[in-house]
Amino acid sequence: MKTLVVYSSKYGATKKCAQMIATELQGEVELINLLEKKPKELVKFDQVIIGASIYVGSVSKVVKSFYEENKEFLATKRLGLFLSCMEGSKIEEYIKLNFGEKEIKSLVKQIACGGILDFGKMNFFERTICKMIYKNKEGQNQEAQKITKKTVLDCLDEKAIKEFAKTMNQF
Ligand SMILES: Cc1cc2nc3c(=O)[nH]c(=O)nc-3n(C[C@H](O)[C@H](O)[C@H](O)COP(=O)(O)O)c2cc1C
Incomplete structure (x- = not known):
């Protein structure tokens, strides 16, 4: 095959x-x-x-x-x-x-x-969009507060x- x-x-x-x-x-x-x-x-x-x-x-x-x-x-x-x-x-x-x-x-x-969300590779707009996407994921609101420019979410x-x-x- x-x-x-x-x-x-x-x-x-x-x-x-x-x-x-x-x-x-x-x-x-x-x-x-x-x-x-x-x-x-x-x-x-x-x-x-x-x-x-x-x-x-x-x-x-x-x-x-x-x-x-x-x-x-x-x-x-x-x-x-x-x-x-x-x-x-x-x-x-x-x-x-x-x-x-x-x-x-x-x-x-x-x-x-x-x-995978690698915040270090993103520009400002991308980071903003991705924080929103992650925040909206069930139960991730608190985790989203901890995101920095170095955060990688696999x-x-x-x-x-x-x-x-x-x-x-x-x-
Ligand atoms: C600017 C931006 C917009 C995104 N928009 C969506 C989206 O609309 N829906 C979604 O499920 N994921 C979205 N994601 C998450 C990506 O699809 C995810 O990070 C993906 O693993 C990226 O794969 P790649 O590194 O192969 O391009 C977005 C990510 C970024 C950076």
């Missing part, structure tokens, strides 16, 4: 998820950062996994373009999708918004794999990532 994993990542969280998934997958795996190159010869793969992070509800342009350019072909393949984001409960909303309603049906598996869901890979391995 040959799997193509494509992703884009701004601060590294989606990259980390993609690498974890690639390690768990059986068979041949090609891991491509869409910000660095475009995959060739999609036809040689049995399944495709797309990974993206969410910024104010949206995935990156490169992920959207990859999907739009290969939409029809991808509908003929087993497709997996993982979103690195802090508000995992909104996954359906994010998929509809970024990939359209119809595509949900063609997915074998979709997950929100959690996210909320990746390793269990969900492993479950996702397991499903994609059931070919």
Whole structure:
């Protein structure tokens, strides 16, 4: 089985998820950062996994373009999708918004794999948005008060990532 994993990542969280998934997958795996190159010869793969992070509800342009350019072909393949984001409960909303309603049906598996908030890498506006996102997470209001410019919140869901890979391995 040959799997193509494509992703884009701004601060590294989606990259980390993609690498974890690639390690768990059986068979041949090609891991491509869409910000660095475009995959060739999609036809040689049995399944495709797309990974993206969410910024104010949206995935990156490169992920959207990859999907739009290969939409029809991808509908003929087993497709997996993982979103690195802090508000995992909104996954359906994010998929509809970024990939359209119809595509949900063609997915074998979709997950929100959690996210990483590295406040040291963010600019002022990003920090403000992320403090709000974190504050709104259930029970995190008090924790949000302690956030400094050095805070790194790693909320990746390793269990969900492993479950996702397991499903994609059931070919
Ligand atoms: C400016 C900014 C906006 C964000 N907006 C959202 C959002 O709308 N919904 C969400 O669930 N997570 C949001 N996040 C969290 C990111 O999706 C999360 O940190 C993710 O792990 C980043 O992945 P990356 O480093 O691979 O780009 C936001 C993060 C930043 C910095």
